[in-house]
Amino acid sequence: MLDRRLHAFRPDLADVALKGQVEAARFVTPEPAMVVQPVVALRPKADPSIGIDTELLMGEEVRVFERENGWAWVQAVDDGYVGYLPEATLGGVTTATHVVAVPRTFVYSGPDLRFPTRLALSMGSRLTIIGEAETRGTRYFLLADGGALVARHLRPVSDPPAIDYVSVAAFFLETPYLWGGKSGFGIDCSGLVQLAMRMAGLRAPRDSDMQASGLGVPIERNELRRGDLVFWKGHVAIMEDETSMIHANGHTMSVARETLDAAIERIGWLYGTPTGYRRPVAET
Structure with a gap:
């Protein structure tokens, strides 16, 4: 079964690239567009009353499959995330400098x-x-x-990216936690990983389960060093060194520093122990 977060298909409409993989009444070739507002929520349904999956930032490119009733059904070019956003937040594609x-x-x-x-x-x-x-x-x-x-x-955009994505993540300390957030105004755990890595020229999936299964390579806890990732069920943190980490979390409702041992003890009663450790690799 294809992940609906990363593949645009519904019973009535689907991406032409998925023809032969899914069933749909109609297949369409998407049109290019660009986000023209500062921060735009991407939702799983065309309904402003439901929670967001992620956010798109000004200048991000999307592929548009449908425009209807003031909403656009799109797929983000950067990470492939699929969802709905207000049609008025989109404009023509320009070349960012x-x-x-x-x-x-x-x-x-x-x-x-x-x-x-x-x-x-x-x-x-x-x-x-x-x-x-x-x-x-x-x-x-x-x-x-x-x-x-x-x-x-x-x-x-032509300049070399940041060398150390952990230093980029540290810029966001005290930024408010926001479920689905991916900006300097509010961010969640996997959004922090993705945005910081993108500024360092690295690619990362959007959600923590995607990152836990496919970002970098698995390692053991005793191998942890700066830049490695620690995963819990539904959560991810970035190691600053062998013992301390940065993460956007619902405990402080902010991006905060915490030692790994303290986090494991605090989180364990509700979410259990870490599910894995991974080391990102340079996949540009």
Whole structure:
């Protein structure tokens, strides 16, 4: 059985790439589109009252299978996640030149930190920069609509990625925990792993069960070192060194540091002991 989180198929409609693998009344070739709002919830149904599966950030590309009643049924290009989002959050595909490289930043109405802000963007958001300006010694990058961002908050997409994804994850300490979140405004355990790794040029599946079964290679607890992952049922943490870890968790409702021993003792009464340990590998 194909995973519906990663394959677009319903009884009435399916991705043409799945023809011969699933049954559907109609198969369609998806159309390309791009997220044009800062953070967009992706849901398992076209219903704003239900919980989210994940989030997409500004500049992320999707494949659109259906547009109906103000909703779009899409698949994210980056990680293959399938779901529904408001159609109004999508626009045409453009070529990104820069990516937000700090946890959060603002789009100002012009190149001046005293100007009103238009948007707040998360790390990982992708933008097309058309120029630059300087005001009172601060350099700004400019957008086609006149918006401006502090230049030091962005990096060109052509630049080498971050070297150490654990250091990227540490930028998110104290960020609020959000089920399904994948941004600097709210993030969950597997979203933290995925976003931090993406900023370091590494690919990671979205959900913790996907990461536990296919991200990197399995190792033993006594082999743990910086950058390794520890899994519980429905949870993942990033090791900072042999004994301490960073994770987005529902206990502190934030991204927090904790020793592995303390986490195992605290989590054990409800979720049991760790189900596995894995070492990510460079799969770009």
